[in-house]
Every structure is written in C-alpha cells, then in structure tokens.
Amino acid sequence: MREPRGLDVAAGIDTDQTETTGRCLEAIVWYYEAVGDPVALSVAERIAANHLTKSTNPDGTVPEEILRPTNIGHCHSYLGTLRGLLLFGFLTGEREYIDTVSATYRRGLPESIITESGWSPHDLGMIRYPNEDGDAAGEPAGCGDAMQIALWLALRDGQTDLFDDVERWMRTRILPGQILAIGEAGTPRHQRLVPAGMVGGWGAYGPPYSFGASILDIFAAVLHTQIDVYENILSRDEKGLSVNLHFDVEREGARLTVHRRERATVILRPSLHEDLRLRVPTWTPPASVRIAIDNDPVQAVKDGHYLTVRAADYAIGSELVLSYDLPRRVTSETMPVSHKEVRLHWRGDDVIGIDPHDPEHSLYPPWSG
Numbered sequence: 001m002r003e004p005r006g007l008d009v010a011a012g013i014d015t016d017q018t019e020t021t022g023r024c025l026e027a028i029v030w031y032y033e034a035v036g037d038p039v040a041l042s043v044a045e046r047i048a049a050n051h052l053t054k055s056t057n058p059d060g061t062v063p064e065e066i067l068r069p070t071n072i073g074h075c076h077s078y079l080g081t082l083r084g085l086l087l088f089g090f091l092t093g094e095r096e097y098i099d100t101v102s103a104t105y106r107r108g109l110p111e112s113i114i115t116e117s118g119w120s121p122h123d124l125g126m127i128r129y130p131n132e133d134g135d136a137a138g139e140p141a142g143c144g145d146a147m148q149i150a151l152w153l154a155l156r157d158g159q160t161d162l163f164d165d166v167e168r169w170m171r172t173r174i175l176p177g178q179i180l181a182i183g184e185a186g187t188p189r190h191q192r193l194v195p196a197g198m199v200g201g202w203g204a205y206g207p208p209y210s211f212g213a214s215i216l217d218i219f220a221a222v223l224h225t226q227i228d229v230y231e232n233i234l235s236r237d238e239k240g241l242s243v244n245l246h247f248d249v250e251r252e253g254a255r256l257t258v259h260r261r262e263r264a265t266v267i268l269r270p271s272l273h274e275d276l277r278l279r280v281p282t283w284t285p286p287a288s289v290r291i292a293i294d295n296d297p298v299q300a301v302k303d304g305h306y307l308t309v310r311a312a313d314y315a316i317g318s319e320l321v322l323s324y325d326l327p328r329r330v331t332s333e334t335m336p337v338s339h340k341e342v343r344l345h346w347r348g349d350d351v352i353g354i355d356p357h358d359p360e361h362s363l364y365p366p367w368s369g
Contacts, residue, residue, distance in 0.1 A: 016066055016125075019077035022051050025084025029091055048088040052097060055081050060103030062112045066124055073124030075113060076221065079145030086149060090156055098157060105149050105162075115333045117344055117351055118143040118173030119208045131206035133338035139204040141218045143173045144225030154244070155232060160305045161282050167245050168349040170229060174222060176363050177202055177211055208335060209342060209354060210361035240275030242306065243268060243322075263288070264348060266322040270314075277306040278322045283349065288325035294318050326350075343367070 016022075025047045032040040055078070057063055066073055082101050089097025114120040120142035122129050129137045147169050150162035179198050201214025202222045212218075233245045234254055246258045246266050253272040259265040264284075270276065280289055282305065291300045291307055293314050300307035309320060326348030334341045345353035345367045353367030 014070065015072040016055065016078075017051070018055055018066075018081040019074050021047050022055060022081030022084065023077045025051065026080060026087055027084075029084060029087045033091065044088055044091075048085055048097065051081050051085060052100060056085070056100050056104055057108075058100060058103070060100075060105075060107030062104065062108040067112055069126055071125030072128065073126070075121050075124050075142040076139065076145060076218075078124055079109075079113070079142055079149070082149060083145060083152075086152060090152070098153075101149065102153055102157070102159065105146070105153065109146055114143060114146050116168075116331060117209070117333060118169040119333065120146070122204055127337070129204070130337075131208075133335065133340055135208065135335040135337045135340075137204050137206050138208050139212070139218055140173055140177050140202045141221035143169050144222045147174070147225050148228055151228060151232060155235070160244075160279065163244055163279055163305070164281055164283065164349065166229060167247075167281070170226075170245075170247070171350045173363075174202075174226065177205075179211060179214055207358060207361040208333075209363045210358075211363060236274075239277060239303075239308075240311070241270065241272070242277040242279070244279055246279075246281075260326060260348065260350070262326060262347075263323050264326055268320040268322070270318070270320070271316060273311045273316055275311050276309040276314075276320065277303060278309070278320070279306050280322070280324065281349065283327070284324040285327065290321075290323045292321045292323075295321075 025044060028040050028044045028047070031037065032044060055063065055066065065071060066078060082104060085097050086101040089095070089101065110116075113124070118140070119138050121136035122139045122142075123136045127134070127136045131137050147166050150165045153159040154162040154166070179201055198214035201219040203212035203215035203218050205212030229245065230247075230249065233243070233247050233249045234251055234256065235242050235244055241254060243256060243266065246264065247256070248258055249256050253270060255269045255271075257267040257269075259267075266278065268276065268278065278291070278300075289307070291298055291309070293309070298309070298313065300309055302308075307322065314320065329346050331344050331346065332341050333344065343355050344351050344364070345355075351364045354362055354364040355367045357364075357366035
C-alpha cells in the first residue's frame with residue numbers, strides 16, 4: 001500500500017488515503033459479493049487492513065492524522081471508508097472491523113464529525129471550502145453515510161437503538177434539506193433561485209442549517225441513503241414482521257401510516273397473519289407508550305427495543321396502533337471555527353424551530369414558542 005501522498009513536504013501538508021483506496025473498499029466488497037472474484041477479495045483484504053490501522057483507532061476516536069489542519073481530508077470519503085470497513089467485517093465475520101467501526105460511530109463521529117441535528121462538514125482537517133463565517137461548508141452526504149452505518153449496525157449486528165439516529169437524521173437533515181419547489185410564495189430565496197433541474201436534489205451548503213443547490217454526486221449519495229432507509233422501514237425474518245422506522249410505507253403484506261403532533265401515532269395494517277414487532281424509540285418516556293388493536297388496549301410483550309404482538313392476538317384486517325409522547329426539549333450547537341451558536345427546539349426527534357433564525361437560509365422555521 002502507498003503511504004499518504006505528500007502535497008507539500010516542506011509545509012507538512014498531506015492527504016489521507018480515504019478519498020482513494022478507502023472510499024473504493026465498499027464497491028470492491030459489493031463487487032465480490034456479486035461475482036465471487038477471489039482477486040477482489042484479496043484486494044479488499046489489503047485495503048481493509050491498511051485503513052483499519054491508518055484510519056481508525058480501537059477506542060473509537062478519529063485519528064489525529066485525519067483531523068489535523070495539514071491534512072486535506074474529505075468527510076464523505078472518510079465515512080465511506082468506515083462503510084467499507086464495516087461491510088468487509090460483515091463479509092468476513094471478523095469482529096475487529098465491526099467493533100471498531102461501531103466504536104468510531106458511537107464516539108468519534110459525535111465528538112468530531114456530525115452533530116445531533118445532522119450537520120457534517122465537507123472538509124476534514126484543512127478547510128478548503130469555508131463558508132462566510134470561516135467554518136467548513138456542510139454536505140448531507142456525510143449525514144447519509146452516518147445514517148447507513150447506523151442502519152447496517154442495527155439490521156446486521158443487533159444494535160437496534162441506532163434506528164433512533166437513522167430516523168432523527170432523516171427528519172432533521174435529509175427530508176427538510178431536499179429542494180422541493182421553485183417560485184412558490186413564501187419559499188426561501190435560495191430555494192426560489194435554483195434552476196428547475198435541481199428540484200428534488202441535495203447539495204453542499206454554506207450556512208450550517210440551510211439548503212444547498214443540487215450537486216449530482218451528493219444527490220446520488222443521499223438518494224442511495226434514502227432508498228436503503230425506505231427499504232428497511234419494515235423487515236421480515238424468523239421473528240415475523242418488524243416495524244423498524246416510523247415513516248409511511250406500503251409493502252406487500254403491510255401498510256404503515258404515521259401521524260405526529262404532540263404524540264406520535266403509528267398505524268399498522270397487516271394483511272398477512274404473522275407475529276409483529278413494533279420498535280419503540282429510546283427517547284420517549286416508557287410510561288407514555290400505548291398499543292391497541294382495533295381500539296382495544298393490549299399489553300404487548302417487550303423484546304429489546306420492540307413490542308411484540310402474536311399472530312394469534314389479531315385478525316387479518318385489524319388495525320394496530322402504537323402511540324407515544326414526543327417530548328419537547330432545547331439543545332444548542334456551536335460551529336467549530338466561528339463558535340456561532342444556535343438553539344434548536346425539538347419535539348421528539350424533529351426540530352420544529354431555530355433561533356436565531358435567518359430568513360434567507362434557515363432550514364428550520366423560526367421558534368415561535
């Protein structure tokens with residue numbers, strides 16, 4: 001494996017390998033799983049071993065070499081490297097890879113890379129694309145990468161508490177950050193000025209809580225994340241049908257409808273007779289959780305982060321309703337260079353207001369009490 005490419009040896013400026021060999025690891029793993037080429041597996045083994053050493057720490061912290069100001073780093077590539085390492089661990093069954101990525105996700109990412117609301121920078125280390133405040137411009141692809149790491153750990157390693165992160169970032173960054181309309185009354189100026197071809201897309205953004213004009217590679221990455229999330233809202237295995245994420249979806253055998261006001265109401269209409277599992281978010285007060293079948297309250301059995309209903313306890317055509325509180329809280333997030341601070345007002349896992357509010361750029365509405 002090559003050593004990091006030196007750009008200015010005298011100045012000590014270099015770049016890590018995550019934007020080249022690291023980022024390609026995921027594709028090589030997918031390729032091997034598709035065609036079984038042993039050469040692909042051999043290449044993946046070398047890349048994975050190299051980046052496990054150079055791009056991660058066993059304790060989950062992000063290596064100093066990734067974050068130091070002389071490193072020309074890229075958040076989407078670094079998180080893409082973690083994705084590849086995780087998939088390689090699942091492919092080979094080598095726990096060191098799975099456990100190290102899990103530790104990095106749980107510790108290093110919130111410490112250094114992504115906020116609770118889903119802001120993540122385009123640049124790691126050296127800031128090449130600063131915004132007006134001197135902070136790194138942001139991009140939703142990094143948030144999408146983190147979401148998929150959480151999704152895979154939840155689905156394939158049983159870390160089902162991480163579904164909370166997937167759902168939160170979908171509500172706070174991916175869905176509100178999509179360009180949906182042009183020229184409608186009341187739409188933000190930055191949204192009204194984008195070309196028609198950008199509708200439906202995502203892109204990099206300057207102010208940290210704002211939209212960004214559509215950029216194709218970011219658009220593609222975020223769309224990949226959305227598809228992965230959508231396909232796993234519901235899942236089936238030997239335990240039956242599981243409701244993993246609380247978004248509207250209709251699939252063969254089930255329809256899920258979600259309403260959210262002061263309480264969340266998750267309505268499941270199964271058309272197949274099987275055991276059911278409905279995930280309960282870890283952040284809602286346990287005493288607020290209710291489950292009913294055709295308006296009759298029932299006592300469901302708890303299975304980890306899920307409530308279970310046996311097939312024998314409902315009839316085809318029944319309506320199962322899970323409901324829980326959406327508690328309100330306020331948090332603050334501070335940008336790393338400018339130290340500008342915003343207050344985010346939450347209802348459950350959704351941001352419903354921001355202050356200070358920038359009418360030209362803010363992703364969220366102004367806080368109105």
